[in-house]
Amino acid sequence: MTVASxxxxxxxxxxxxxxxxxxxxxxxxxxxxxxxxxxxxxxHAWTDExxxxxAVYKAGYAxxxxxxxxxxxxxxxxxxxxKRFKTQSWxxxxxxxxxxxVTLPEEDILPLVKSVLWHYRRHSL
Numbered sequence: 001m002t003v004a005s006x007x008x009x010x011x012x013x014x015x016x017x018x019x020x021x022x023x024x025x026x027x028x029x030x031x032x033x034x035x036x037x038x039x040x041x042x043x044h045a046w047t048d049e050x051x052x053x054x055a056v057y058k059a060g061y062a063x064x065x066x067x068x069x070x071x072x073x074x075x076x077x078x079x080x081x082x083k084r085f086k087t088q089s090w091x092x093x094x095x096x097x098x099x100x101x102v103t104l105p106e107e108d109i110l111p112l113v114k115s116v117l118w119h120y121r122r123h124s125l
Contacts, residue, residue, distance in 0.1 A: 004046050006037035008059035014039075015056040019047055073116040080110055 014032055017024045017039070024030050031040045037059070046053055061067075109117075 002041045002045050004039050004053065006039065006055055006057060006059070009037040010035040010059065010061065011037045012058040012060060012062065015058070018054040020049060020052050069116050070120070073113045077110055077113045
């Protein structure tokens with residue numbers, strides 16, 4: 001296999017890659033060809049030894065580059081959590097008022113937020 005994928009993305013920077021304990025040189029021994037974390041081995045395939053490749057890298061978004069839909073989803077989720085906290089309904093699943101009982105569905109992550117996050121999942125083939 002000449003292409004390997006790092007576990008987390010987007011990749012901000014690759015500090016080092018070692019294969020079987022030998023430090024590889026970027027743009028000579030391997031190439032990073034997209035922010036999704038795919039690395040191409042130059043000259044031959046990556047080792048198939050378990051734990052044979054060690055990668056040190058920084059992944060995630062810099063504050064100024066977080067996509068707008070993720071920022072909005074974060075704000076919506078935090079606003080909902082704050083509302084629950086202020087109305088003292090944190091963790092409440094049912095309430096009885098005037099002899100009427102109501103079950104309140106409480107999800108950890110709002111459906112709207114889940115739908116935004118779904119687009120950022122890593123899909124495998």
